[in-house]
Amino acid sequence: HFLRANPRNVEGMRLLAQIGIKLGILDDAEFLLDSARAFEPDNIQVRLDYIDALRRRQKFAQARTEAEALHARDPENPLFQSHLAIESMQTSDYDRAFELFDAILAKLPGDPATLTSKGHALKTTGAQDDAVASYQAAIAAKPDHGDAWYALANLKTYRFTDDEIVRMREQAGRPDLAFMDRVHLSFALGKALEDRADYTDSFAHYERGNTLKRAQTRYSADAMTAELAKQRELCTADLFAKHAGSGHDAPDPIFIVGLPRAGSTLLEQILASHSQVDGTLELPNILALAHRLRGRKAGQSRYPEILHELGSDQLAAFGAKFIEDTRVHRQNAPFFIDKMPNNFRHIGLIHLILPNAKIIDARRAPLDCCFSGFKQLFAEGQEFTYGLAEVGRYYADYVDLMDHWDTVLPGKVLRVQHEDVLDDLEGQTRRMLDYLGLPFEEQCLEFHKTRRAVRTASSEQVRRPINRSGQDAWKPYDPWLAPLREALGQHG
Known part of the structure; x- marks a missing residue:
C-alpha cells in the first residue's frame, strides 16, 4: 500500500523484498531489489540484499557478478571480500574463496564467521581435517559460536572430547545466549551425547533444539x-x-x-x-x-x-x-x-x-x-x-x-x-x-x-x-x- 503511493521509495522496496524472502516469494523479491538497485546504485544494503536474493534463487553466476562489482569498489573491505568468497563457493571456484577468506583472516585473525565459512568450504571440497581445524579456531575465538559447534556435529563423523562437551554445556547454560546459538548448541549436544550412548540426555537436547526451532516456524501439519x-x-x-x-x-x-x-x-x-x-x-x-x-x-x-x-x-x-x-x-x-x-x-x-x-x-x-x-x-x-x-x-x-x-x-x-x-x-x-x-x-x-x-x-x-x-x-x-x-x- 505504501509503495503504491511512493513507487520509488527504495527502503520500502527493500523491506517488502525482505518480507518476500521470508515468505519464499523470491521472484518478486529479486525484481524489487533489482529495481531498488537501479534507483540507488550506491545503496550498499540494497546491493547486499540483491546478492542474497539471487543466491536463494540459485542464480549463482549473477550473484557472483554482483559481488565482484561490490568488491571492485573497495577490494580491501572485509565485508565485500566475505560476500565474494561465498559467491565464489557457490560457483565452485573454491581457490578464489580460500584466497579471499585468508585475506580477511590476515586482517581479522579470529573472525568466527569467516573461520566457520572457510570450514564449510573445506568440508564441501572433502578436506575434513582442515575443516575441523577451522571450526575449532572459530570456537576458540568465540566460545558461544553455536554455528561452529553444530558444524562439527554436522560432519556426522566427528567425535567430541569430554572437554568439548563440558564447554558446550557451559555455553548452553548461559541465560544471555543468542537464540540461534542456543538452537545450534542444543543439536550439537544431542549428537555429542548420542555418540556417548547417553540417550536420555541426548534426547533432551534434541527435543530442546526442535522445540525452539518449531516455535520459530509457521508450519501447519493440517495445511x-x-x-x-x-x-x-x-x-x-x-x-x-x-x-x-x-x-x-x-x-x-x-x-x-x-x-x-x-x-x-x-x-x-x-x-x-x-x-x-x-x-x-x-x-x-x-x-x-x-x-x-x-x-x-x-x-x-x-x-x-x-x-x-x-x-x-x-x-x-x-x-x-x-x-x-x-x-x-x-x-x-x-x-x-x-x-x-x-x-x-x-x-x-x-x-x-x-x-x-x-x-x-x-x-x-x-x-x-x-x-x-x-x-x-x-x-x-x-x-x-x-x-x-x-x-x-x-x-x-x-x-x-x-x-x-x-x-x-x-x-x-x-x-x-x-x-x-x-x-x-x-x-x-x-x-x-x-x-x-x-x-x-x-x-x-x-x-x-x-x-x-x-x-x-x-x-x-x-x-x-x-x-x-x-x-x-x-x-x-x-x-x-x-x-x-x-x-x-x-x-x-
Missing part, C-alpha cells in the same frame, strides 16, 4: 495434509491422458525425490559417478514454478487446479524453461540430477512439463528416516522435521501421495529402498541404470572415490564406502518415540 490431499484429488489419470504427448520432450532430468535424510545423497553420488550423469544441487525451479502457478491472491491458491487449464504450448514452454534455467548447474553430461526432495509433491506437474524425465523415489524405513530428520538442523526449509508428530504425519502423507502417483502414472517412478542399497549395492545400482537406460559402469560402485563438491548434510558419509551406521539409530530412543509412532499409524 500440509490438505495440500497433498489436493494433489491426489486433482492430479487424475484423466488429466494425464488429456495431456498425453504434451510438454517438452527433453529426457535430460533425473529427479530424486522423497524425504530428507532418506538416502538421496547416496543415490545421487552413485549416479553422478556415471560418465553420462551430472550431479547438481537441490534445485528450486520446480518449487518456484508451483509457487507461481498458485497465483497472486493470498490464501487462494489456484494450484494444482490450474493444471487442468494449461494448454500444450504452456506446458512445453515451462519444460523448456526448466531445461534452460538449470543449464548453469551442469557440466557436459547428457543427463543431470535434481535432488530437491520436496519435488515429490509436484510429480504431476513434472510429468506434464517434462514427460520424458525420470523420477526416483529415495525411500528409507519410516522410523530411521523420521528420527534422522528430527535430529537434523536444516539450513532452511524442511519445517515439518521439528516435531516427532509433525515428521511422522508428513511421512505418512508422503507415502499416500506416492501411492497415488503409482496409480495414475504407473511405472513412472522407480522406488529405491535405502536398506536394499545397503544389502545389494551392485544390484540396486544396475536396477537404477536400467531404469535410466544407461549402461553399467564400475565407478558407480566406487562412488566414494568420486571427487565432487557435496553440499548436503551427508557429504562426509558419501565419501566413505557403503556402511550401516545410520540403520536402526532410532532404537535407543524408542522410549520417547510414541508421538512419532502414533503419527505414522499404519505406515510405521
Whole structure:
C-alpha cells in the first residue's frame, strides 16, 4: 500500500523484498531489489540484499557478478571480500574463496564467521581435517559460536572430547545466549551425547533444539495434509491422458525425490559417478514454478487446479524453461540430477512439463528416516522435521501421495529402498541404470572415490564406502518415540 503511493521509495522496496524472502516469494523479491538497485546504485544494503536474493534463487553466476562489482569498489573491505568468497563457493571456484577468506583472516585473525565459512568450504571440497581445524579456531575465538559447534556435529563423523562437551554445556547454560546459538548448541549436544550412548540426555537436547526451532516456524501439519490431499484429488489419470504427448520432450532430468535424510545423497553420488550423469544441487525451479502457478491472491491458491487449464504450448514452454534455467548447474553430461526432495509433491506437474524425465523415489524405513530428520538442523526449509508428530504425519502423507502417483502414472517412478542399497549395492545400482537406460559402469560402485563438491548434510558419509551406521539409530530412543509412532499409524 505504501509503495503504491511512493513507487520509488527504495527502503520500502527493500523491506517488502525482505518480507518476500521470508515468505519464499523470491521472484518478486529479486525484481524489487533489482529495481531498488537501479534507483540507488550506491545503496550498499540494497546491493547486499540483491546478492542474497539471487543466491536463494540459485542464480549463482549473477550473484557472483554482483559481488565482484561490490568488491571492485573497495577490494580491501572485509565485508565485500566475505560476500565474494561465498559467491565464489557457490560457483565452485573454491581457490578464489580460500584466497579471499585468508585475506580477511590476515586482517581479522579470529573472525568466527569467516573461520566457520572457510570450514564449510573445506568440508564441501572433502578436506575434513582442515575443516575441523577451522571450526575449532572459530570456537576458540568465540566460545558461544553455536554455528561452529553444530558444524562439527554436522560432519556426522566427528567425535567430541569430554572437554568439548563440558564447554558446550557451559555455553548452553548461559541465560544471555543468542537464540540461534542456543538452537545450534542444543543439536550439537544431542549428537555429542548420542555418540556417548547417553540417550536420555541426548534426547533432551534434541527435543530442546526442535522445540525452539518449531516455535520459530509457521508450519501447519493440517495445511500440509490438505495440500497433498489436493494433489491426489486433482492430479487424475484423466488429466494425464488429456495431456498425453504434451510438454517438452527433453529426457535430460533425473529427479530424486522423497524425504530428507532418506538416502538421496547416496543415490545421487552413485549416479553422478556415471560418465553420462551430472550431479547438481537441490534445485528450486520446480518449487518456484508451483509457487507461481498458485497465483497472486493470498490464501487462494489456484494450484494444482490450474493444471487442468494449461494448454500444450504452456506446458512445453515451462519444460523448456526448466531445461534452460538449470543449464548453469551442469557440466557436459547428457543427463543431470535434481535432488530437491520436496519435488515429490509436484510429480504431476513434472510429468506434464517434462514427460520424458525420470523420477526416483529415495525411500528409507519410516522410523530411521523420521528420527534422522528430527535430529537434523536444516539450513532452511524442511519445517515439518521439528516435531516427532509433525515428521511422522508428513511421512505418512508422503507415502499416500506416492501411492497415488503409482496409480495414475504407473511405472513412472522407480522406488529405491535405502536398506536394499545397503544389502545389494551392485544390484540396486544396475536396477537404477536400467531404469535410466544407461549402461553399467564400475565407478558407480566406487562412488566414494568420486571427487565432487557435496553440499548436503551427508557429504562426509558419501565419501566413505557403503556402511550401516545410520540403520536402526532410532532404537535407543524408542522410549520417547510414541508421538512419532502414533503419527505414522499404519505406515510405521
